[in-house]
Amino acid sequence: xxxxxxxxxxxxEPERTTGAVMPPIFQTSTYAQEAPNVNQGYDYARVxxxxxxxxxxMIAGLENADHGIxxxxxxxxxxxxxxxxxxxxxxxxSNDLYGGTYRLFTKMFEPFGxxxxxxxxxxxxxxxxxxxxxxxxxxxxTPTNPLLRVVDIAGVIEIAKKCGALTAVDNTFASPYLxxxxxxxxxxxxxxxxxxxxGHSDTIGGAVATSSPEVEENLRFQxxxxxxxxxxxxxxxxxxxxxxxxxxxxxxxxxxxQIVDFLKDxxxxxVVHYPGLPSHPQHNIAKKQMRDFGAxxxxxxxxxxxxxxxNLMSRTKVFTLAESLxxxxxxxxxxxxxTHGSIPKNVREKAGLFDSLIRLSVGIEDADDLIxxxxxxxxx
Ligand SMILES: *Cc1c(COP(=O)(O)O)cnc(C)c1O
Numbered sequence: 001x002x003x004x005x006x007x008x009x010x011x012x013e014p015e016r017t018t019g020a021v022m023p024p025i026f027q028t029s030t031y032a033q034e035a036p037n038v039n040q041g042y043d044y045a046r047v048x049x050x051x052x053x054x055x056x057x058m059i060a061g062l063e064n065a066d067h068g069i070x071x072x073x074x075x076x077x078x079x080x081x082x083x084x085x086x087x088x089x090x091x092x093x094s095n096d097l098y099g100g101t102y103r104l105f106t107k108m109f110e111p112f113g114x115x116x117x118x119x120x121x122x123x124x125x126x127x128x129x130x131x132x133x134x135x136x137x138x139x140x141x142t143p144t145n146p147l148l149r150v151v152d153i154a155g156v157i158e159i160a161k162k163c164g165a166l167t168a169v170d171n172t173f174a175s176p177y178l179x180x181x182x183x184x185x186x187x188x189x190x191x192x193x194x195x196x197x198x199g200h201s202d203t204i205g206g207a208v209a210t211s212s213p214e215v216e217e218n219l220r221f222q223x224x225x226x227x228x229x230x231x232x233x234x235x236x237x238x239x240x241x242x243x244x245x246x247x248x249x250x251x252x253x254x255x256x257x258q259i260v261d262f263l264k265d266x267x268x269x270x271v272v273h274y275p276g277l278p279s280h281p282q283h284n285i286a287k288k289q290m291r292d293f294g295a296x297x298x299x300x301x302x303x304x305x306x307x308x309x310x311n312l313m314s315r316t317k318v319f320t321l322a323e324s325l326x327x328x329x330x331x332x333x334x335x336x337x338x339t340h341g342s343i344p345k346n347v348r349e350k351a352g353l354f355d356s357l358i359r360l361s362v363g364i365e366d367a368d369d370l371i372x373x374x375x376x377x378x379x380x
Pocket of ligand 1 (some may be wrong): 073098141191192193195
């Protein structure tokens with residue numbers, strides 16, 4: 001099956017007792033058993049639920065994986081992945097990480113003795129230099145947030161294979177429509193399904209795709225033991241969202257391209273970050289490993305101040321000022337004060353994250369309306 005067909009059919013079949021074409025929301029905590037331990041594959045809903053199973057099979061299908069495992073949130077999925085490791089183990093991660101991932105690694109796991117090195121992965125030498133005998137995992141996030149840098153996934157995997165470490169890719173920003181890490185050799189693809197997979201800003205969820213039986217077994221044991229499970233309603237919403245993933249992504253990307261075109265010629269704009277621009281430093285890697293360049297865009301202003309950014313953001317009428325991304329509606333946000341507010345200014349600026357940097361998650365509205373919205377606020 002090709003990708004668009006999979007978003008509708010992967011792992012899905014009509015429900016057995018009624019023939020319902022859509023998977024019912026099995027809102028139950030437990031299941032009747034014919035005799036102790038004789039059941040129809042489900043005994044207790046922390047361990048499994050048919051609506052969740054339908055989503056897990058779909059996630060596996062989209063990522064070309066043998067297994068999908070769903071969690072109550074994206075960070076719960078990341079938490080479970082890191083709990084596969086033990087005190088003394090070492091993880092190499094991108095230095096340009098989702099803030100919640102960075103917080104989880106440094107505030108939750110470092111005190112328990114797992115160590116982390118954060119490196120600029122756009123230069124593979126940095127990855128190689130960070131490897132030690134204790135390195136068990138390389139954690140990749142690409143494209144990165146909010147500067148949309150691109151990491152060469154195959155290049156990092158080559159390094160990981162040589163030292164025997166696993167590789168995990170946070171594929172939230174790209175979605176499997178644009179990028180399939182397992183096909184490039186990664187062991188794990190991870191998603192915040194809250195974003196593009198759910199696609200409608202109405203649910204929180206996480207997922208892992210893997211073809212490794214050991215990883216699958218470990219994560220299933222954790223789900224059963226620690227209980228970070230998504231409810232059936234949330235699984236249903238993500239499954240429903242995935243059905244339109246391809247058309248939503250296509251439209252969002254088309255809109256993003258037009259917005260980038262407008263922004264790069266705007267006299268008030270200093271620089272536009274978008275992997276689709278030939279001037280983007282990793283444009284060729286993006287071209288190689290992504291089907292298209294995505295719908296996340298960021299830009300900074302000639303007037304590099306928080307006030308200038310605030311003025312712009314408070315005047316948009318179609319773009320909503322909010323955190324998160326990947327929904328049908330366009331969002332605008334200010335990394336320096338919102339998602340990356342806890343990073344000191346000099347550290348931020350060294351990485352290129354200036355005060356006036358503005359991030360857009362481009363939705364599926366009409367591009368003309370989105371551009372008019374930016375025009376009216378830039379020209380004031
Ligand atoms: C949102 C996000 C997460 C965390 O997911 P939640 O569903 O909010 O817990 C992890 N990684 C990336 C890249 C994200 O954008």
